[in-house]
Amino acid sequence: MTALTLPPATTAVPCDALGLAWLGRLLPRALPRDEVAWDRAVSEPAAAVAETLDARSDERLVALVALGQHDAFRVLGARHLPRVQRIAWRMLGDHGQAEEVAQEALLRVWTHASRFDARRGARFSTWLHRIVLNLCHDRLRRRRHWLGLGAAAEVADPAPHPLARLAAAQESERVGAALAALPARQRTAVVLAYYERLSNAEAAAAMGIGVMALEALLVRARRRLRRILATEEEQ
Amino acid sequence: MTMRSRRLRRLLAAYGADPGRWPAAEVAPAQARLEISPEAQARQREAQALDARLDRAPAPVLDPALLERVVSQAAGTEQEAARRHLPWRLVRARPAWPQLAALGAAAALGLIVGWSALLPMPAEVPPPDVVALTLLDGLE
Numbered sequence: 116m117t118a119l120t121l122p123p124a125t126t127a128v129p130c131d132a133l134g135l136a137w138l139g140r141l142l143p144r145a146l147p148r149d150e151v152a153w154d155r156a157v158s159e160p161a162a163a164v165a166e167t168l169d170a171r172s173d174e175r176l177v178a179l180v181a182l183g184q185h186d187a188f189r190v191l192g193a194r195h196l197p198r199v200q201r202i203a204w205r206m207l208g209d210h211g212q213a214e215e216v217a218q219e220a221l222l223r224v225w226t227h228a229s230r231f232d233a234r235r236g237a238r239f240s241t242w243l244h245r246i247v248l249n250l251c252h253d254r255l256r257r258r259r260h261w262l263g264l265g266a267a268a269e270v271a272d273p274a275p276h277p278l279a280r281l282a283a284a285q286e287s288e289r290v291g292a293a294l295a296a297l298p299a300r301q302r303t304a305v306v307l308a309y310y311e312r313l314s315n316a317e318a319a320a321a322m323g324i325g326v327m328a329l330e331a332l333l334v335r336a337r338r339r340l341r342r343i344l345a346t347e348e349e350q
Numbered sequence: 351m352t353m354r355s356r357r358l359r360r361l362l363a364a365y366g367a368d369p370g371r372w373p374a375a376e377v378a379p380a381q382a383r384l385e386i387s388p389e390a391q392a393r394q395r396e397a398q399a400l401d402a403r404l405d406r407a408p409a410p411v412l413d414p415a416l417l418e419r420v421v422s423q424a425a426g427t428e429q430e431a432a433r434r435h436l437p438w439r440l441v442r443a444r445p446a447w448p449q450l451a452a453l454g455a456a457a458a459l460g461l462i463v464g465w466s467a468l469l470p471m472p473a474e475v476p477p478p479d480v481v482a483l484t485l486l487d488g489l490e
Contacts, residue, residue, distance in 0.1 A: 185424065188424055189417070192421060193417055196417050197412055200410060201410050201412070204410035213410065218420050221420045221424075222423060222424060226427065283406070286403070287406050287407060288408070290403055290407040291407055308371065309371065309404060310407075312370070314374070315365075326373075330360065330364040333363075333364035333365065337363060337364070337366070337397075337400060340400065344400075344403055
């Protein structure tokens with residue numbers, strides 16, 4: 116449990132406090148973000164201030180991150196990093212690159228937290244997943260091939276007997292290869308909706324598409340996976 | 351509310367056999383339809399077989415130390431937080447420079463006008479023809 120500590124007064128000095136309200140009005144683009152975050156972060160009753168960071172919603176934590184709160188950033192990271200790593204790894208098939216993407220995505224949260232505006236009903240997780248997917252798609256575009264789920268992978272359910280273990284490893288490899296053969300958008304849909312169990316609305320929002328489009332991608336992806344796996348079995 | 355078999359087929363084809371992955375609002379009607387439709391049950395078994403294979407996909411190895419690395423990297427970008435301080439943000443406020451320039455110009459103009467009002471007015475100089483007449487009067 117992490118106790119809440121308010122940010123140092125110098126982190127974001129509201130213009131009003133300096134008797135410079137007119138300046139705040141004059142520079143609308145220069146001063147709004149941190150003040151919005153500040154208002155959101157401190158406009159709670161005194162009892163709530165004692166509330167732990169762990170109990171806070173993602174959106175409240177991002178407001179604190181925008182004020183430079185390391186503790187809030189750590190809590191947010193602990194909450195989302197495992198999923199971010201899994202998504203990146205399933206998208207890229209490379210442990211090192213997945214870590215780089217996860218790291219970069221969270222650092223973007225740190226540096227751009229003030230751009231996130233929860234008042235429009237946006238969810239932090241959707242924003243973060245979009246960052247991760249964009250970073251993954253950039254890398255996929257650059258290299259134009261998928262590396263495959265390789266050495267860093269663990270077989271999902273390793274059997275105790277060596278032969279059974281080998282068979283499980285081969286099956287795991289086959290499924291990994293089948294996923295790798297999917298077009299990037301279909302793979303993204305499967306990763307988010309199937310493996311990460313996001314709701315259809317969340318997955319669609321993260322991909323920037325509608326729910327019906329997501330369903331169409333999933334239907335095509337599963338049909339294709341079934342075909343690939345059946346063909347491999349025949350061989 | 352009953353669900354059409356076509357919709358149930360679509361759910362199974364898109365989300366698989368596990369109702370936990372179906373859209374929450376459609377779970378109950380879909381399960382009601384499943385109970386009475388042998389054809390839907392057969393499709394669910396097919397979807398289940400694919401799910402079982404997908405679950406054998408390799409699982410990523412997560413590095414528990416990554417979070418600490420990211421947090422310390424963020425701390426390293428402390429200068430970013432410093433940019434949030436007022437003076438730097440004023441410098442960055444490029445879109446506001448025209449307004450500031452206009453404000454400065456207006457202030458300068460006001461100073462000039464105000465300053466000139468404080469200066470002593472020059473003594474009144476009579477027009478030249480009056481001076482000439484006065485001189486002529488003196489000569490006479």
